[in-house]
Amino acid sequence: MRPIAIPSALAVALSLVLAGCQPAQDAVPAADPAATAEAAAEPAADADRDALADPIEAVLAGDWRDPANVARDAWRHPRETLAFFEVGASQRIVEISPGGGWYTEILAPLPREKGSYVGVVNDPARSANERARDYYANANAKLREKLAARPDVYGGATLVEIDPAAPVIGEPGSADVVLTFRNVHNWVMAGTEATMFQAFYDVLAPGGVLGVVEHRAAPGKTLAEVKTSGYLPEDYVVGLAEAAGFVLEEKSEINANPADTRDHPNGVWTLPPSNNHDEADRAKYEAIGESDRMTLRFVKPQAQ
Secondary structure, eight states, X not given: OOOOOXXXXXXXXXXXXXXXXXOOXXXXXXXXXXXXXXXXXXXXXXXXXXXXXXXXXXXXXXXXSOHHHHTTHHHHOHHHHHHHTTOOTTXXXXXXXXXXXXXXXXHTTTTTTTSEEEEEEEOGGGOSSHHHHHHHHHHHHHHXXXXXXXXXXXXXXXXXXXXXXXXXXXXXXXXXXEEEESOHHHHHHHTOHHHHHHHHHHHEEEEEEEEEEEEBOOTTOOHHHHTTTTOBOHHHHHHHHHXXXXXXXXXXXXXXXXXXXXXXXXXXXXXXXXXXXXXXXXXXXXXXXXXXXXXXEEEOOOOO
């Protein structure tokens, strides 16, 4: 359910009631009720116009968002990130590996009236071992519960299960934008990165956008040095996309964090929100905050 703005008429009524409660003062002329009503109505009208002009603002303010997720907006910059990726309410949006649904809370309701949302999750039956199978089965069930709990918000959302070793996300050319947030390192560790990027290319329509946010390794680090740390060299991620046929359109520092030294004992998971560190070091890592991240926008070239 999208936020509901207070109607202008209600704002008018409230202003008149409040005006009637003020004590009379002989030295001050009585306020013009029409002028008072017009002034009181302006903020509500501005809010209405803002919501209509920017649907992302409306979903960011949605009452369905987990307060713990909202608290992380300062680190994940959803407003700026989605604007950089040129995400809109009329698009066919695909989110890869949504996990607990942090971005799903924003992306799934966004195109409900004019576009579509597909979340792509791993098929537990295709997992390499029992531990992975149980993990994905549990994660997928929780995400489905989240979507089912608010059909008024997520009623149009679809989840698709894939085999990461041979992923088929949807019909070729059926998506306008594919987004992945902090997932590439998982595919690199599993050896499925090339097949995943090729699947992104296949499902996108010509001219479609691939948006990638990923933990960024320190300059000069090789893949071999950081492969298990959760961080990746930026040029390596760019190379994966280009090998699949994408063209790098633009980079952004929206999700950069200069305070992240990227040399933590438990890799990127040392930092918030994972906080895999000794309790004695909590203040140290809270001061750093979340990881330094690359933000890359690729485009699938128009058909020649």
